[in-house]
Amino acid sequence: MxxxxxxxxxxxxxxxxxxxxxxxxxxxxxxxxxxxxxxxxxxxxxxxxxxxxxxxxxxxxxPPKRQSYPEATGLRHLAFEVNNVEEAVEHLKSENIKVERVRIDGITKKKYTFFNDPDGLPIELYEK
Missing domain, CATH: 3.10.180.10 (2,3-Dihydroxybiphenyl 1,2-Dioxygenase, domain 1)
Incomplete structure (x- = not known):
């Protein structure tokens, strides 16, 4: 394959x-x-x-609702790469979307955060 x-x-x-x-x-x-x-x-x-x-x-x-638990088996989240996490967060907040605090990946030292789509699907923004 x-x-x-x-x-x-x-x-x-x-x-x-x-x-x-x-x-x-x-x-x-x-x-x-x-x-x-x-x-x-x-x-x-x-x-x-x-x-x-x-x-x-x-x-x-x-469609039936999907059960969502952060550490459940299966697809955990959808991640998008962005050039600047803080700018992306400000854009989302201007659209009244709740965004988690920006964190630093302990391994890569890159910034990232999470928010949800309208159905609660977790979406991650990860800085390039």
Missing amino acids: NINAVHHIAIICSNYEVSKDFYVRILGLEILQEVYRAERESYKLDLAVNGYYQIELFSFPS
Whole structure:
């Protein structure tokens, strides 16, 4: 097997318009394609980070809530690299998004912080 890269991350949201606004307007991801699949009553929104296709945002009618525990088995969080964590934090706060305090990674000495998407998915910002 020859894995080249992570192709995409799929996220199911509870409110499509709210999540679309969050990922596109607030986080600044680029819309590559938006499709409504009538047979599934579902939107599929393909988003790019810095020109690279990376996130699929899905809506489904009445998706079940996912249990979220910080140290539970499975995907822990989604992380984005930013040039300046403090600037990113100020932007998020200006959009009334609660952000944890900025911390320093004990190994890399890089700054990082966490916040949540509209459905509570933990998102990390990690300074380049």
